Amino acid sequence: MLDGRSHGLEARVFDAVERLLADGHRFEDLGVQRIASEAGVARSTFYVHFRDRSDLLVRLAERVTEPAFTAISRWVDAGTDGVEGLERTLVVVVAAVRAHLPVLHALSEAALRDPAVDELWSSRIDGLAAALQLRLLDERNLGELPSDVDPELLAQNVAWSLERNVARHVRRMRAADPVADARFATGLADATWRSLYGRVATV
Incomplete structure (x- = not known):
């Protein structure tokens, strides 16, 4: 079960992706590093919570x-x-x-x-x-x-x-x-x- 901190971090990643898509970026062009940077998390942290894009x-x-x-x-x-x-x-x-x-x-x-x-x-x-x-x-x-x-x-x-x-x-x-x-x-x-x-x- 995820704790509140994990839920909060994943929500930041979700919100970051929504912002990027709303700005006109195509998901297929968004690399993990770009998503992680937008969310303010490390690339390694991204992979703790998500298998891949x-x-x-x-x-x-x-x-x-x-x-x-x-x-x-x-x-x-x-x-x-x-x-x-x-x-x-x-x-x-x-x-x-x-x-x-x-x-x-x-x-x-x-x-x-x-x-x-x-x-x-x-x-x-x-x-x-x-x-x-x-x-x-x-x-x-x-x-x-x-x-x-x-x-x-x-x-x-x-x-x-x-x-x-x-x-x-x-x-x-x-x-x-x-x-x-x-x-x-x-x-x-x-x-x-x-x-x-x-x-x-x-x-």
């Missing part, structure tokens, strides 16, 4: 995406929180993604070259899909979904659709616009509800 990026991505995954997981787990709850959740997810867009862009680029990084993001989305699959399976067993619905396939399609659509929206509109974000959340929530239940949501 890929390990750093994976853990940073986990940190910055936690609010978004927590929000959507709560909606999945709630079960009874319908389309309006999904709309509210997607507004939170969009804001969380936008707040750390340079990190997520670096993650996307790194995933094309590094299987370990690609596995991280895939496992996060697949984990969300697995939770949604359990909800859909319960709903099918209760007769709330048609008996021929495949919960696994439907959950995978919905989880990856949410990820792609949110990422596309944020990249197209990097500056926060509450009206546009709310309109997007409403539209995506409605489309997701139709995909899940084959009908327009009733509120």
Whole structure:
């Protein structure tokens, strides 16, 4: 278990990487020495806490995406929180993604070259899909979904659709616009509800 000092040092490294990415540096061009210098730590100290740059990026991505995954997981787990709850959740997810867009862009680029990084993001989305699959399976067993619905396939399609659509929206509109974000959340929530239940949501 890490003590408070270790957590503080790792947070300094994470913050340093975010600053460098926000300033326009590409992650693939950032060497360990540059990152360590920005964070004010020794290169040797960096390797005490991180195996390599890929390990750093994976853990940073986990940190910055936690609010978004927590929000959507709560909606999945709630079960009874319908389309309006999904709309509210997607507004939170969009804001969380936008707040750390340079990190997520670096993650996307790194995933094309590094299987370990690609596995991280895939496992996060697949984990969300697995939770949604359990909800859909319960709903099918209760007769709330048609008996021929495949919960696994439907959950995978919905989880990856949410990820792609949110990422596309944020990249197209990097500056926060509450009206546009709310309109997007409403539209995506409605489309997701139709995909899940084959009908327009009733509120």
